[in-house]
Every structure is written in structure tokens, then in C-alpha cells.
Amino acid sequence: MTNPNMDLQALLEKVGDPDLLREMIAFTAQRLMELEVETRTGAAHGARDPDRLTHRNGYRARDWQTRAGTVDLQIPKLRKGTYFPSFLEPRRMAEKAITAVVQEAYVHGVSTRSVDDLVQALGMSGISKSQVSRLCEEIDEKVNAFLNRPIDAEWRYLWVDATYLKMRQGGRVVSVAVTLAVGVNTDGRREFLGLAVGNSEAETFWTDFLRSLLRRGLRGVQLVISDAHEGIKAAVSKVFNATWQRCRVHFMRALLAHANRQGRRIAAAFVGTVFAQETHAAAKTQWRKIADQMRPSLPKLAGLMDEAEDDVLAYMTFPAAHWAKLHSTNPIERPNAEIKRRTNVVGIFPNQASIIRLVGAILMEQNDEWAVQRARYMTLETIASLGHTDGVGVPALAA
Numbered sequence: 001m002t003n004p005n006m007d008l009q010a011l012l013e014k015v016g017d018p019d020l021l022r023e024m025i026a027f028t029a030q031r032l033m034e035l036e037v038e039t040r041t042g043a044a045h046g047a048r049d050p051d052r053l054t055h056r057n058g059y060r061a062r063d064w065q066t067r068a069g070t071v072d073l074q075i076p077k078l079r080k081g082t083y084f085p086s087f088l089e090p091r092r093m094a095e096k097a098i099t100a101v102v103q104e105a106y107v108h109g110v111s112t113r114s115v116d117d118l119v120q121a122l123g124m125s126g127i128s129k130s131q132v133s134r135l136c137e138e139i140d141e142k143v144n145a146f147l148n149r150p151i152d153a154e155w156r157y158l159w160v161d162a163t164y165l166k167m168r169q170g171g172r173v174v175s176v177a178v179t180l181a182v183g184v185n186t187d188g189r190r191e192f193l194g195l196a197v198g199n200s201e202a203e204t205f206w207t208d209f210l211r212s213l214l215r216r217g218l219r220g221v222q223l224v225i226s227d228a229h230e231g232i233k234a235a236v237s238k239v240f241n242a243t244w245q246r247c248r249v250h251f252m253r254a255l256l257a258h259a260n261r262q263g264r265r266i267a268a269a270f271v272g273t274v275f276a277q278e279t280h281a282a283a284k285t286q287w288r289k290i291a292d293q294m295r296p297s298l299p300k301l302a303g304l305m306d307e308a309e310d311d312v313l314a315y316m317t318f319p320a321a322h323w324a325k326l327h328s329t330n331p332i333e334r335p336n337a338e339i340k341r342r343t344n345v346v347g348i349f350p351n352q353a354s355i356i357r358l359v360g361a362i363l364m365e366q367n368d369e370w371a372v373q374r375a376r377y378m379t380l381e382t383i384a385s386l387g388h389t390d391g392v393g394v395p396a397l398a399a
Helices: 008-015 018-041 092-107 113-121 129-147 203-215 230-239 248-256 261-275 280-294 299-312 320-326 330-343 352-372 380-384
Strands: 056-066 069-078 155-169 172-185 190-198 223-226 243-246
Touching: 018 056, 018 069, 129 352, 155 203, 155 330, 155 352, 172 203, 172 330, 172 352, 190 203, 190 352, 203 230, 223 230, 230 243, 243 248, 243 299, 248 261, 248 299, 261 280, 261 299, 280 299, 330 352
Parallel strands: 155 223, 223 243
Antiparallel strands: 056 069, 155 172, 172 190
């Protein structure tokens, strides 16, 4: 009697030809994608239908790792909206990474109560160190390839930020900085460009991180956006010959912290008129006017405005179409929030490698989601107005 639940390995042995099996898988997967896309478009491929919802827009290649080997897929693209095959499970890598980190903590006897509960709930209490090692190696290979890939083309904008996670080190629980870099290239596309883990956000750490991006090929950066951490600011000025934008959101928090409740409302309303200006020159004029108005009653706030004027308004020297995305670190804060949400499952990481494994997998997922979005993060027309740098703007690396 034939077993309808025969696993893939048994089928492979019966077929005897792994190439044939891969072709069968590829054909089936491609057909499934065509059927799913027909549902999205509202019409068959090439058919003229007045009820059509959208049209196809070519294909993008993707390797699919199966137990029968690597299958080459051609994933259909849409003119409006996005499409990702349901059977590929776009979040599978990060979920596998969470499992690996939890298992690693468990088998090394350094897990917390929350991790112990999760291990029991997932039925993983019988795992061995060798099983965990194999899973970690599988994920690390993919994550490291992603994090160390060459950085091609030119990248006009760079956002950098850090978040903190807890890790066991030398018998103690310490907080470590996890730094991230997101860039937008001359094609208007954004990607995660780098990840590093360190004990603090000191200037030397940030300098090493930014220089590692240069070594991988980063060039053409014209604006770097971050908060006002002295380590970041010093490293940016040392590594890049680029404009630095102080996050407007962080600046407003720092500014309003020096005012009482009533003063905060007044100051927020006044400074808000600066950001409503349509040109850089008009914004600077309004900025100085507001600072002078505050000086008699709120001298501390006026002093902070005097110091931060050029850095907070730097984004206004770039195309106005980009201002909403350049004035703050919001484009990287959202992925940071997702990292926090996903890493809360672990709580305390057993080592640095486990942090890179899980956070790297999350960044890979986010990159995949950005890649399938039809709309560019910034349009070609507006990004082209920044001009061509020929790599100018990157100082020579120190030995």
C-alpha cells in the first residue's frame, strides 16, 4: 500500500534522479505561483479582461533551498502591489534563528525562566548540542554571507543607529550595543548595509563599524542621519566627507526636556513653524527668530537652538521630496522596534554570535520585503538630482 505521507527523502530514493525531482518541484512551485498571481491580477496571464486588477511586471530570480537541493524560482512581479509566494514563508529564517538561539541557551544551561518555558512548549527539551550546532551553522552561513556581501553601486543617504540587548559575558549579564546601517542607493532602493555588536557606542567602535562598510565598497554618501551621540558624530566626521543630519525627533525631545509643561507646549508650537518652511533659507531665518524670542524667558532652550541650528536643518539642503525621510532616524527606528519585539522572546542572549544570528536573520527578512516592493523608496528623478560623485566624499582609510 502506498504511503501518501512519504517524506521527500524516501521519494528521492525511489526516483533515483535528484535532478528530475528538483525539476518536478520547480514545475509545481512555478505553477502554484502562476495560480496565486492570477488571483491577485484578476485575470489569466496575457488575457484581456476588463475586470483585471493589475498587470504583471516581469520576474525576479530567487534560490529556494529544499531537501532535494537548490531550486531556481522565477517569482512574478506586479505593477501595483507586491507578491510573495505563500509556500516560501518569508519569515521562516528569523523564526528558525529564534529557535536556534533558544536551543543554544538551553543546552548550555544559561537560559532564563522564559526560555525554559518556551523550550518545553515547543517540545525541544530532548535536543542535543550537536543538533543545535548544526542548526546554528546552517543559519550562520546564510547570515554571514548577507552581512559581508559586497556593497555595490553608490549610496546617497545613510542612516545609522543602535539598540541595546542583554548578553551573558564572563559570568555576568551586560548590555551590548547592536549597531545598524541602512542606505539608499542611486536607484532609489534601500537596504540594510551593516550590523555590528559592541560593548559601548564609543567613537572607536563607530569608526570601526563605518570603515568596515567602506571596505565592503560603500561610496558616494552625501548625508548621514543619526542621533547626537558624540561617538557617532565624531566617527562620521572622521570616516565620511559628508553632511551630518541630527535626528529632528531626538533634538525636540532634548529641547523640550529643559522646559516646564506649559513651556513645552509653547516651544513645540514655535519650533514647529520652522519645519513648515519651504526652503532652507526661510527655515534658518525662522529658527533664529524663534531662538531670539525664547531667549529672555527660556535661555536654556535658546542656547540649545543656537548650537543645533545647522545640524537639525541640514536635511533641507537636499531635495524637498526627500525631507520627510531625511529629517530623522525613523526609517531605522521601525526595524529597531521589530528587533526588540523579536528578541524579547530570548531575553538574555548566551553569546555575541547568537545576537548576530537572530538580528541578522531579521535584517535579511526586512531586506526581502523591501526587495519585493514595486515602489522605490525614493524616485529615480529626485535621487538623480543629487548628481554623481565618482566616489568623491570618502576620505582615505587610516591604517
